[in-house]
Each structure stands twice: as structure tokens, then as C-alpha cells.
Amino acid sequence: MAVQFMYGVLVPVTTPKPKLPPEADNGVWSLYVGDLDPQVTEADLIDKFRLIGPIASVRLCCDSFAGDSLCYAYVNFFTSLDSSTALCFLNHKELKGKPIRIMWSQRYPLTRKTGIANLFVKNLHPSITSAQLQSMFSKFGKILSCKVAAENGKTKGFGFVQYDSEQSSMTARNALHGTLVEGKKIYVSKFAKKSARTVAHGDAMMASLEGSNQTEAAQKYWESEFCMEF
Structure with missing residues (x-):
């Protein structure tokens, strides 16, 4: 299998394959x-x-x-x-x-709303787009949603990647946290809603994010972008 460096990360060279759909609703x-x-x-x-x-x-x-x-x-x-x-x-x-x-489209979007298997990625270079972020993380499992936060065409320096399984999200976090992407060391952590974000969860990286202005902005952005009824 061929490999190449993409944004400073060694990844396999693969051809995009259509993702399997959920069960059809009324034949569509x-x-x-x-x-x-x-x-x-x-x-x-x-x-x-x-x-x-x-x-x-x-x-x-x-x-x-x-x-x-x-x-x-x-x-x-x-x-x-x-x-x-x-x-x-x-x-x-x-x-x-x-x-x-x-x-x-998810008829029962509990996974998306609760943030299960969702990663928070910060310290992104301003040139990184949602498509590039997805390309970086798609090597580790099936992605439900991926987005770099932006406002008025300018990125906010952070984004979200949500997988269909917790295992995929943890594999991606372990592989990409601390890697250099366009000269900046990215920070990848399990994302949790503020109400669930405690040291007792045993996630040292999540605890270190407490009080971060960027994390608070991410919380508000996630709530507005991903918790609506689609």
C-alpha cells in the first residue's frame, strides 16, 4: 500500500469510496x-x-x-x-x-446531538479547510460530520470531527494529537459538552482545556451548528 505525507502526517494513499447509507426512508x-x-x-x-x-x-x-x-x-x-x-x-x-x-440525514440524531465520538481539533492553520480536515481524519474510520469553524469567510482556528464509533475517534486522536500541520502543532481532544466536562472523566487533555476562550467559543459554535433538528 502506498503512503504519502499530507499536512505533515504519514497517511495511506487511497481512492475515495462512497460511504454506505443508512436504511432508506420511504424508498428514498x-x-x-x-x-x-x-x-x-x-x-x-x-x-x-x-x-x-x-x-x-x-x-x-x-x-x-x-x-x-x-x-x-x-x-x-x-x-x-x-x-x-x-x-x-x-x-x-x-x-x-x-x-x-x-x-x-438522521431520523434519530441522538449520536450527533450528544457529541458521542466527537473530536475537538484546535490550533489549526488559517489555510486548513473542512475538506482538508476531513481528508486528514478519514483514514481512521467513518466520519459522520466534519467542519472547520468559520465566520464571514475567516476560520476560527478550530473544528470538529465526529465518527460513527468511539473507537475510531480515539484512534484518530492518538495518531494525530500533537502532529505538525502546516507548521502548527494541532491539539486533538475528545469533545464533551460543558456540563459533562470534568476531571473525573479521566481525560487529562479535556481538563487542560477548561477556561480556554477557544474552547468556550467551540462549545457555543457546536451547540448552534450541530444540535439543531435537521
Whole structure:
């Protein structure tokens, strides 16, 4: 198996493979598409995703009173292959100049909401994008969601990577914590909600994050970005 250095980390060279979808809902496979530019319309989404295959439906979520876009949508395909391919090849690609974030729509999003198998990554170089972060961490397991926090097009220096299993997240943390990425030593820790973040958990790295302004900003960002009902 060939290997290469990517962002200062030795990783295997692999060809992207479509991720397996969850069970179909009413005969369609649904994707959540977030981080949309406010000007993105359902027609824009159709134009973007129909290149993958026939689309069953598209729903752009809007405010029920003002009618403004909530900047996320659902794209439904007729086949698991098309939905998997769209997730694999369109995730983090730009639409109206802004990278979109795609993941499987979860009918029962308990794992995402509780932060299980979720990693907090800080001290990121300003050039690191969500796509690059996902590329770095995808070698260690199936990723449910990956994002570098940003505001007004400028990164905040931290991000989140959530796996489908605790084992994958711990393997990634042990492998990447303290490695140099674009000249900066990244900090990778198990992420926990503030209410659950105690020294008693036995996580020395988590304890060392207490009082960190960046950690508090990360907590607020995670709550606003990942705890909504998709």
C-alpha cells in the first residue's frame, strides 16, 4: 500500500469510496446539505446534484414566518448508490462560492446531538479547510460530520470531527494529537459538552482545556451548528 505525507502526517494513499447509507426512508435516500449561502435556491441544488443521478426531491428549509432560507436543505435520491456518490464527491464543494457540508440525514440524531465520538481539533492553520480536515481524519474510520469553524469567510482556528464509533475517534486522536500541520502543532481532544466536562472523566487533555476562550467559543459554535433538528 502506498503512503504519502499530507499536512505533515504519514497517511495511506487511497481512492475515495462512497460511504454506505443508512436504511432508506420511504424508498428514498436522504442527504442533509448544510452551510448553504443564503441566496441558494432549490433550483441551484437541483442543478448541483442532478449531475450525480435522478433526484427524488429537494427541500430547502426556510423560516416559517419570514420565508428566509435557514441555509440547509434535504436532497433525496432514488438509489443508495447515487446518494453515496453525492456525499463522497460533492461534500465540501462550493455552491455560490461557499463550501457546502453534506451528511446522511438522521431520523434519530441522538449520536450527533450528544457529541458521542466527537473530536475537538484546535490550533489549526488559517489555510486548513473542512475538506482538508476531513481528508486528514478519514483514514481512521467513518466520519459522520466534519467542519472547520468559520465566520464571514475567516476560520476560527478550530473544528470538529465526529465518527460513527468511539473507537475510531480515539484512534484518530492518538495518531494525530500533537502532529505538525502546516507548521502548527494541532491539539486533538475528545469533545464533551460543558456540563459533562470534568476531571473525573479521566481525560487529562479535556481538563487542560477548561477556561480556554477557544474552547468556550467551540462549545457555543457546536451547540448552534450541530444540535439543531435537521
